Amino acid sequence: MxxxxxxxxxxxxxxxxxxxxxxxxxxxxxxxxxxxxxxxxxxxxxxxxxxxxxxxxxxxxxxxxxxxxxxxxxxxxxxxxxxxxxxxxxxxxxxxxxxxxxxxxxxxxxxxxxxxxxxxxxxxxxxxxxxxxxxETLRFFSQYTWHEFFFGLNWAPNFRGNSDLGMLPLLWGTLYVSLIALAVAVPIGLFSAIYLVEYASPRVRSFAKPAIEILAGIPTIVYGLFALITVGPILRDYFAQPMGLGQSSASVATAGIVMGIMLIPFVSSLSDDIINAVPRAMRDGSLGLGATKSETIKKVVIPAALPGIVGAILLAASRAIGETMIVVLGAGAAARMSLNPFEAMTTVTVKIVSQLTGDTDFASPETLVAFALGITLFVFTLGLNVLALYIVRRYREQYE
Structure with missing residues (x-):
């Protein structure tokens, strides 16, 4: 049966x-x-x-x-x-x-x-x-030394042996892409939230807020294709090549900008809720003392909502660190440490996928390293999430 x-x-x-x-x-x-x-x-x-x-x-x-x-x-x-x-x-x-x-x-x-x-x-x-x-991570460290993995500056896996499996180039690429993404998402998302809460009429808000949140429903593979065929060529032709900084459309900047666009509704929605939670009496008190609306937002609302906003930013950072498809199509697969945002780099998540793709032997360090990378990323993002939730909870206890 x-x-x-x-x-x-x-x-x-x-x-x-x-x-x-x-x-x-x-x-x-x-x-x-x-x-x-x-x-x-x-x-x-x-x-x-x-x-x-x-x-x-x-x-x-x-x-x-x-x-x-x-x-x-x-x-x-x-x-x-x-x-x-x-x-x-x-x-x-x-x-x-x-x-x-x-x-x-x-x-x-x-x-x-x-x-x-x-x-x-x-x-x-x-x-x-x-x-x-x-x-599986313990199996990996039984075959490969931990200090070479955590502090190694070269990533060159070779399934025939003698691999260099230093994670620092991957961690650098992950943090670099995430930093650019946050530089795009945080100001746009925060400013849009301030506008929707403090300035927009109910009619505008009823249209603009759902329109922004549509971005959250777009599959990440679509963002990756957007990075590959639109954003990458624009950055290459109008910025990287004229300034002599690169010839490839796959770059950290490409992945970071598109990932930032993906994170805008995440930051905007969380910031919107947090700013709305600031008691109305605080705004009324500031306006009653003669402050303008913009001064009230700058001196009262944002400082009051700042712990929650910081928590939202940290949650967005953990979301950016775990992204894969946008990086695969937008940033390339080169494991290097460079400050040039127009060079191709890669991240931890991309290499986890590449090490476990194809006919792999789950007894070799070249495959087991994916689990070591995964647990490292898990601990890193878990720490960010715990910190963000702690900050948000402290904020709620203070103002609710």
Whole structure:
């Protein structure tokens, strides 16, 4: 029996249970619903949820145990145990129904258990990701020295041996691209947020805010193509070549500018919410003392919102550091350390993809280095996110 068929059976059983549970509760009331502890709907949901969740739980447990005991994942055993468990839960819940049965409490406990399970899955998934990366990273450092990886100035992987796997050129490219992106996104996003909150009429805001946020829905591969065929050639023909700084359309500036455009709605939306959260009384007090609107924004609103704005900038920075497709198409793949923004460079995320592309041997340091790069990037962005959330939380505690 396929998983789809089992799921369909469980849904049908739950639907039958809902109807049967309501009908039995109505019968138990003797025509007077006020004598029931819970509404008839709770009785129906009690039978439906019990049967459905019991079947799903048995199915998941069997599939999990099948990794150690293969015969438990057999289709015949699953086809017997899952419906049987669901029917048993159906019967138990149905037989419990009477006028005094606390069906509402019963349903709420199942919902609470479902919420706890969902939260646990999210936490366990995060732990599994981290542990899997850490284990592969330890394998890498057993084959390659850590100080050469963290402090090496040359990146030249060679699957035939004698590779140089220093991450500093990749880290430099990542930070350089992210810095240019923030230089584009932060002023444009912040100024647009100030305009929309403080100056724009409701009609203009209702049009401009959704228009800006459309940028957030564009796939990053589209931004990458925009960098490749539009922004890159413009920077090469009108800036890099005339100034003698480069001949390639793939450059740090290309990727950084386009990534900054992608981050504008991110910075704008967060800054918009933060500026809106500044109490109106602070604005009114400043205006009442004779300050102009622009002076109030500069001297009162922005300083009050600054912790939240800094948090938004740090969150945007972590988003920029993890970007891949724009860098692949816009910045090239050259691992170098240079201050010239019109030269091709690469980032950590790009090299993670390149090291794991094709027919790779997951026992060689040239492949395992991708996990070391990944855990390094994870720690870096995690630190930025924690710092940003701390700043935003402190801001909210002060002004809410």
């Amino acid at each position: 396929s998983g789809t068929l089992i799921f369909t059976i469980l849904c049908a059983l739950a639907a039958v249970g809902y109807v049967a549970g309501r009908q039995k509760a109505a019968s138990a009331s003797g025509g007077d619903p006020t004598i029931l502890h819970s509404l008839t709907g709770y009785h129906g949901w009690g039978v439906a949820l019990a049967s459905f969740l019991a079947g799903v739980a048995i199915f998941c447990v069997l599939k999990l145990l099948a990794t150690w005991i293969p015969f438990l994942g057999g289709s015949v055993l699953v086809s017997i145990l899952v419906p049987s468990g669901a029917i048993a839960a159906f019967a138990y819940s149905y037989l419990q129904i009477d006028a005094k049965f606390r069906a509402r409490n019963y349903v709420e406990k199942m919902i609470l258990g479902l919420l706890i399970t969902a939260s646990s899955i999210a936490i366990l998934t995060t732990l599994a990701i981290v542990l899997s990366m850490v284990s």
